[in-house]
Every structure is written in C-alpha cells, then in structure tokens.
Amino acid sequence: xxxxxxxxxxxxxxxxxxxxxxxxxxxxxxxxxxxxxxxxxxxxxxxxxxxxxxxxxxxxxxxxxxxxxxxxxxxxxxxxxxxxxxxxxxxxxxxxxxxxxxxxxxxxxxxxxxxxxxxxxxxxxxxxxxxxxxxxxxxxxxxxxxxxxxxxxxxxxxxxxxxxxxxxxxxxxxxxxxxxxxxxxxxxxxxxxxxxxxxxxxxxxxxxxxxxxxxxxxxxxxxxxxxxxxxxxxxxxxxxxxxxxxxxxxxxxxxxxxxxxxxxxxxxxxxxxxxxxxxxxxxxxxxxxxxxxxxxxxxxxxxxxxxxxxxxxxxxxxxxxxxxxxxxxxxxxxxxxxxxxxxxxxxxxxxxxxxxxxxxxxxxxxxxxxxxxxxxxxxxxxxxxxxxxxxxxxxxxxxxxxxxxxxxxxxxxxxxxxxxxxxxxxxxxxxxxxxxxxxxxxxxxxxxxxxxxxxxxxxxxxxxxxxxxxxxxxxxxxxxxxxxxxxxxxxxxxxxxxxxxxxxxxxxxxxxxxxxxxxxxxxxxxxxx
Ligand SMILES: Cc1ncc(C[n+]2csc(CCOP(=O)(O)OP(=O)(O)O)c2C)c(N)n1
Numbered sequence: 001x002x003x004x005x006x007x008x009x010x011x012x013x014x015x016x017x018x019x020x021x022x023x024x025x026x027x028x029x030x031x032x033x034x035x036x037x038x039x040x041x042x043x044x045x046x047x048x049x050x051x052x053x054x055x056x057x058x059x060x061x062x063x064x065x066x067x068x069x070x071x072x073x074x075x076x077x078x079x080x081x082x083x084x085x086x087x088x089x090x091x092x093x094x095x096x097x098x099x100x101x102x103x104x105x106x107x108x109x110x111x112x113x114x115x116x117x118x119x120x121x122x123x124x125x126x127x128x129x130x131x132x133x134x135x136x137x138x139x140x141x142x143x144x145x146x147x148x149x150x151x152x153x154x155x156x157x158x159x160x161x162x163x164x165x166x167x168x169x170x171x172x173x174x175x176x177x178x179x180x181x182x183x184x185x186x187x188x189x190x191x192x193x194x195x196x197x198x199x200x201x202x203x204x205x206x207x208x209x210x211x212x213x214x215x216x217x218x219x220x221x222x223x224x225x226x227x228x229x230x231x232x233x234x235x236x237x238x239x240x241x242x243x244x245x246x247x248x249x250x251x252x253x254x255x256x257x258x259x260x261x262x263x264x265x266x267x268x269x270x271x272x273x274x275x276x277x278x279x280x281x282x283x284x285x286x287x288x289x290x291x292x293x294x295x296x297x298x299x300x301x302x303x304x305x306x307x308x309x310x311x312x313x314x315x316x317x318x319x320x321x322x323x324x325x326x327x328x329x330x331x332x333x334x335x336x337x338x339x340x341x342x343x344x345x346x347x348x349x350x351x352x353x354x355x356x357x358x359x360x361x362x363x364x365x366x367x368x369x370x371x372x373x374x375x376x377x378x379x380x381x382x383x384x385x386x387x388x389x390x391x392x393x394x395x396x397x398x399x400x401x402x403x404x405x406x407x408x409x410x411x412x413x414x415x416x417x418x419x420x421x422x423x424x425x426x427x428x429x430x431x432x433x434x435x436x437x438x439x440x441x442x443x444x445x446x447x448x449x450x451x452x453x454x455x456x457x458x459x460x461x462x463x464x465x466x467x468x469x470x471x472x473x474x475x476x477x478x479x480x481x482x483x484x485x486x487x488x489x490x491x492x493x494x495x496x497x498x499x500x501x502x503x504x505x506x507x508x509x510x511x512x513x514x515x516x517x518x519x520x521x522x523x524x525x526x527x528x529x
Contacts, residue, residue, distance in 0.1 A: 006169040009138035011038055016174035017145050019068040019095065021413065023056040025049050027072030029099025029112055032165040034070075044413065044442070047434035049076045051406035053083035053155075054432065057092045058371065058394055058410035061237075064213070066093035066148045067410075073099050074114035077121060077157075082400050082431075087155045088124040089398035090236055091211065091299070093148035094155040095141065096121070100130065102163040117159035130159035134167035142172050150179040151298035151315055153211075181298065183314035183322070191269070191294050191312065192326040198267035198292070201225050204251060206232035206273020207397060208298055208316050209239035215390035217320035218271065222246045224324070226333025230261065232273030238393035239272065242386035245334075250382050252529040253279035259288055268309075271296045272316050275306035279529075280465075296320070342383040349497040352523045353377040353451050357384040359498050360421065360449065363505045368392065368419040369411050373404030373428040374451045375458035376526060381423065402431030405448065409435050412444035419445055419509055426452040427476055433484055439514035440489030447508045448490075448516040450481050453523050461528040485516035494518040 010033075014020060021042045026034055037043060046052035049071050056067035071077050077084075077098045087094050101113045114120070118128035127147045131140045137160055144156040195201060209218050218240055222229045229240045233253035240247060251258050258276055262268050268291055270276075275295045276286065286307035287293055293309025295302075296319050303311035312319065345358050357380055364370075372381060372395045387393040394411065396403035408422035429450055439446050456474040463471055485492030493508075493515065495501045501519055508515045 003168055003170050005165065006134055006137045006167050007033065007165040009169045009171045010141055011041070013138055013142055013172055013174055014068060015040070018065050019145070021059065022068050022070050023052040023059070023410070024070035025052055025072060025076055026070075027076060027099060027112070029073050029101060029162040030070055032162050033099070033160070044438065046406065047437055048432065049080035050083040050402050051409075051432050051435045051438065053080045053087060053094065053096065054403045054406035055410035055413070055435070055438070056094050057083065057087045057090060057403070058407035059414045060092050060094055061090070061211070061394060062411055062414035066095055066145055069094055069096045071096065071098040073101070073112045074117065074120060077114070081121065081124070082402055084121055084155055085124045086396040086398040086400050086403045090396060091153045091208070092155070093153040095144045095148055096125065096155050096157045097141070098157070098159055100159045100161040103134070103161045104163070114159060118157065121155075121157045124155065125157045126154045128157040130161075134161070134164035135169040137164050138169050138172040142174060145174070146177045150177070151181065152301070180315040180318055181313065183312045183319045187312045188319060188322050188326065190310070192323060194267055194292055194294060195225055195269070195323070195327060196330070198225070200265050201227040201267040201269065202248070202262055202265040203227050203229045204232050204268060204270040204273065205229055205235075205239040206271065207235050207237040207239065208272020209320070210237040210390045211272070212298070212316040214317045214320045215239050217317070217324045219244065220324045221320065221327065224327050224330050224332055228265070232270065233258070233277045233279070234397065234399070235273065236395045236397035238387040238390050241388050241390065243388050251276070253277055254282055254529050255286060256282040256284055257529060259285065262291065263288055265291060267292045267294075269294045269296065270309070271320070272298070274302045275309065275311070345384070349499055351496060351498055351501060351519060351521055353453070353521055353526070354380040354384050355498050356449070356451055356501055356519045356521065357381050357423075359501050360423070360505060361385045363502055363509065364421060365419050365509055368421050369394070369415060370421050370423060371395070371404045371408040371411055372423045373401060374423050374425040375428065376425070376453070376461050377423070377451050380526065401428045405429055405432045406435035406438070408446050408448070409439050409444060412439065412446050413442070419447065421447045421449060423449050423451065425457070426450055426454065426479060426481070427456045429481070430479065434488065436485055436488040436490050436514065436516065443513050445512045446514040447505065448485070448514065450516065450518045451521060452481065452518055453521045457525055460525050464525065465528045481516060481518035491515040492518065494520060496520045
C-alpha cells in the first residue's frame, strides 16, 4: 500500500468518489487542507456555513452522489446546523468536515478548539468521528462517504485536526459498497396480492421515490392498476407528474384530513415517505378502519414508527421494479378521476401569490428546476404551478428556513444548463440572503422570485388556525430586496402587477445570470390546510 500524506490520500479518495467540488467557508484550522488547491478541484465559497451545507445538499440531490463540505471548527459547524438538520431530514448524503486545532494543543484547551467535536452535530448526522490518529483520517472519510450514501442517506461528520494533513498516511482506495436492500419475495407477493384484489387502490408517493429515481415505476404501477396517486404531506420532491390523469393531489399534514382524503380507497400504499408526517395534532385513527395499508420505505425508523399497516424496508427502486414486473400482465385500468382541477385565475393585474405562481407557470422555460421556500404559498403553488417532471422540484423536508436560497445555488452548479427558479418568501430569503453573492460570483442562471407579502404570513396563518391572538407583530417592513440583490452583485427588479412580473420573468430567463424579482403582493392571508 503506497503512502503519502493524509492530504494526498484524502484528495485521491475524493477524486475516486467524484467529490471534487468542495462547499465551504474557511478558517485557520482548514488552511493546511486548502493550500496548493488542486487544479481539478472546485472550491465554492459560501458566506455562511448554513449556505455551504444547503448548496451541498441540492448539489448532492441532483448529482445523486455525496457532496463534500469543509467548515471552520465548532463555530462554523454551529452556524451550519440548521442546514445539517435539513440535510438529515432530506436524507441527502453529505460528508461534512470541520477543522480542529492541532492535536498537540488539545491539553491546553486552545483558541478555536472544538470541544467534544463529534457531539455538536448529533443527532443530525448518521456518523461522527474525530479519528484517533492522523493516519486514520483517510479511512474515516471513506467510511463517512459510504455511511452518507447508504439508505437512509444523510450527512456524516469528520473532525480533522489541522496538523493531520501533512502527516504520513496510507492511501485508501475507494471500495465499492453495494448497499441496495431487496425486500423478501414473500413481502412483495403479499403486497402484489393486495394490489390485485383491491377495488380502488391509492398510492401515496413521497420524496423517496424521486430520490431513488423510481418515478417511472410509480407511474407504471399506477397506470396498470388505475390507482389514484397522492403526494405525502410536505413532500420535498416531485415523485409523480402532477398533470398525469391519475394524479389526485397533496395530502395535508393533519390526521383527520388524511383519513378524509383517502376515505374512498380500500387499499393505500405509502411509498418513500413516513406514514404519516403530521404538523398539528388531531384525535382519531390514522386511517379509516378496514382500509388495508402497505408501506414501502428505505428507512427502518420510518418503518418502525409508522402508525398502521405493514411496512416493508427496501431500496425503493428495487421493490417498485419488482411490483411493476409482477403486475405487468394485468389489464391496464383507469383511475377514477379525482376532482381537483383548479380553474385558472382570470386575467388581472392584481398580484396575489396565486397570480404570481400562475404567471411563473406560464413563462418558466421547459425543464426549469424549482426550489421552493415560501411557506404560506405552498398550496397555491400546488394549484397554480403543477410540477410536470420528477427531478425538477426541491424543498426542505425539515421545515427549517434558510435552505432554498442557497440550495438553488447548489442546483445551478449541478445543472449548469438548466434555469433554476427559487420561489422564496420575503422572510425565508433573509435567513440565507448572502447566498446571492455566491450565485453572482459564479454567474449562475438563477431567478430568485421573492413572494413579498411583508410578513411572516405563515405565522399569522397558523395563529388563526389555532385561534391564538395577541402575539408580537409578524410584519416585516423596511426590507429592500432590490438593493440587497445589487449589494451582492445581482440584478434586482421590483414589480407590483402581473404584467410587470411577466416582463421581469422573461428578461430574467433570457440572461444566463442570477437576478432577483421582488414581487410585492397584494394578498390576504390564505387559509392553512
Ligand atoms: C429556521 C426557522 N425559523 C423559524 C421558522 C418558523 N417559520 C415558519 S414559516 C415562517 C414565516 C416565513 O415567512 P416568509 O418566508 O415571508 O413566508 P410567508 O409565511 O410570508 O409565506 C416562520 C418564521 C422556521 N420554520 N424555520
């Protein structure tokens, strides 16, 4: 086994793993890693560590490979934790590294020392390690890579003392780990049997289907069975084309409403999502009594904590292919159409959130990727901006704000020839506004569309839903988004009508550069759920 420095070995390993883009924010404890930067590596500077991790998150989701993040000791990792939480909930593979002080200084509790470095990111990383010896760092990174990639995928963490990089270490070639998990034939047979005998089956698809690139199999199964297809509550990806005739809509994160939505079905198969994700408590059963429930998941925790039914743990691609194959000889059936088509808004210059989204749907280039974080507009988005293709919609599964703006930067880096549209609330955008600087520095074709209602409107929405009054104001006055965009080197435009929004969008889509559109809405607080 050849030997060089830790640094030689880690860079070789990263090359083998296809992790040649590093998202980070630097400090002195990372300098030995960053110096003499190899020409075949790209370093993406983020001005906040939460941005670095969110960029790496979308980049990993779109490249379907773990991404690599390098942060500055405890302070950098601390800043990143909101996005680490999101990556954990998104099940995105990211190898997060952070610099640590020199080993020889540990006993003196030096400046920048990350005390108990591996505890800080817990429990939102799958594995955290500060190797016992410098020469163990490459093997730790290799393990972090494999752990991050295995289902359920997620972030992992390695703390690296700064003096380790120049120490001698063996080279660690990347081993191949095939971690696909296949369900037993018996489990698949039972599910196929239930599908064959169901009168009115429903599929509930979650982000895991798109994550496993298995939407085509979900479409094939639904078409063969005539199964209505619902989207799981708060799904962070598009797993089923939303204009497909079998598409039946989005389940709300409320138990009683899910029961109601699925009432007509004798069989419900939840695929690639928890069963179910709730936001508010309501009493009653998780599903109508007598409904048969199956659950396909790659996440043992989701299987163990499902409210009802039979859970089958496997890689989704494998089990969906097996099911599609088993029912391929059945006569194709047609789903009973579900009444959900929402009438288009009448032409008007009034700029509501719904009108803005309808305008976007009309003007957005084919193949554009939408990254969303505009909490009070989520249901209007479902109604007026149907996502037609899996692989073109991303949101944070965590509900933690500050993800989408930098995630759109990671998406643009992964898909340089595609237009990225970040749909952002005015409040949400401010958690990570400095991500615009990275987009501007790298000339990325991102349209930041701010749905500006001048408030944390979701907080008002939710207060009303819960019947609470008397909270401090959730208004957000005095933010100037055009000047903010310009301060970071991007173009900014403010619009107040649908006509001006359409013009601004068309201009934005023509330039291969980032631009921000501040859409000032005239919007009453919409109902929630
Ligand atoms: C990190 C974080 N802090 C706070 C919240 C709580 N929160 C949920 S929605 C919301 C309001 C977001 O406002 P905005 O982006 O303007 O969207 P709007 O609700 O107006 O559509 C807040 C503060 C959160 N989800 N994440």
